[in-house]
Amino acid sequence: xxxxxxxxxxxxxxxxxxxxxxxxxxxxxxxxxxxxxxxxxxxxxxxxxxxxxxxxxxxxxxxxxxxxxxxxxxx
Numbered sequence: 001x002x003x004x005x006x007x008x009x010x011x012x013x014x015x016x017x018x019x020x021x022x023x024x025x026x027x028x029x030x031x032x033x034x035x036x037x038x039x040x041x042x043x044x045x046x047x048x049x050x051x052x053x054x055x056x057x058x059x060x061x062x063x064x065x066x067x068x069x070x071x072x073x074x075x
Contacts (some may be wrong), residue, residue, distance in 0.1 A: 009074050015047075021070060023051035032056045052063035 013021070026033070033053045038045035055063065 009071075011074075013074055016070055017074070019047055019051035022048050022068065023055050024063045024067035024070065027055050027058050027063075028050045028060050028067050 012018075033049065033056055035049065037049050037053075040046070058066075
């Protein structure tokens with residue numbers, strides 16, 4: 001439900017909030033980031049990678065709960 005809710009927010013969140021949403025979703029579904037860091041030419045990819053890598057060690061369940069809480073706070 002939260003994933004669907006994230007696609008129907010009334011206002012588009014700022015970029016830092018979008019990165020947090022992305023990081024929490026990835027951590028909650030895939031666990032710790034083990035992907036190679038994108039190159040300097042991929043600024044968006046690097047920002048996403050940094051956001052996800054920044055919450056490394058967060059348990060999947062905790063990340064999903066934080067994701068749900070964040071989406072609900074934005075709805």
